[in-house]
Amino acid sequence: MVVDDQKVESVQGFVRGLAVIRCFREDGGRLTLTEVAKRADLSRASARRLLYTLCNENYAATDGKVFWLTPRILDLGYSYLSSMELWGFAQEYLEQLRETLGESTSIAVLEGDDVVFVIRAQARRILTSALGVGSRIPAYVISLGRAMLSTLPEHELEAYLSRVKLEKLTPHTVDDPDTLREVLRADRAQGYSIVSKELELGISGIGMPIRNRQGQTIAAISVNFHPDRGLDPAVQERILESLHHTRAQIESVLKLR
Secondary structure (H helix, E strand, O other): OOOOHHHHHHHHHHHHHHHHHHHHHHOOOOEEHHHHHHHOOOOHHHHHHHHHHHHHOOOEEEOOOEEEEOHHHHHHHHHHHHHOOOHHHHHHHHHHHHHHHOOEEEEEEEEOOEEEEEEEEOOOOOOOOOOOOOOEEEHHHOHHHHHHHOOOOHHHHHHHHHHOOOOOOOOOOOOOHHHHHHHHHHHHHHOOEEEEOOOOOOOEEEEEEEEOOOOOEEEEEEEEEOHHHHOOHHHHHHHHHHHHHHHHHHHHHHOOO
């Protein structure tokens, strides 16, 4: 096979450009050329070319000393969201669920070993963590992630458990692979996941997988609440009932597409 060197160079440039964009997510601040080059593992000359390309396209800005991303960078994420069959109609269902329960609701997808939030309906009650659209969280510490991990085929689950680094983010975080395996199998059997105080002490959640018409898990939906509220069995039952109803509404629309 003949490889076009120009095309290869273009692909490498694209990859390097993505590396430059990703390096800003580490602290979300303003970075010098030297900092970008170091974080993206690039020469200063390459980093400079890529940064000024982003500036010329209005994805970044500079005052001559530091660089930062502009709001236009969100277009890249919204292009993905708008291309997905699920997100066009599901926001309304999430907002209805939020109004019913008075709690924050979310939909996320599994990307690698993380969950990425794609829709949020934030409750007026403030939780300790501000998780917005585009936020990435390790899948094992949040109900959305556990709900999706629980539906993985056994060989994929074992591959995940063998590679993921389980960190103890709070005293309640499950950080043992064998224990997590058993938790996920139990979640698979009951059809939902409950995770309490494993990401932060002030957050609990219940998540359920969302399946397309082929029966494949494509996302998960959750309700987040303060752990104290979740101790009440009646509250937990009401959340599960409402969550199941909303999930069924979303899946019924997906079956028509």
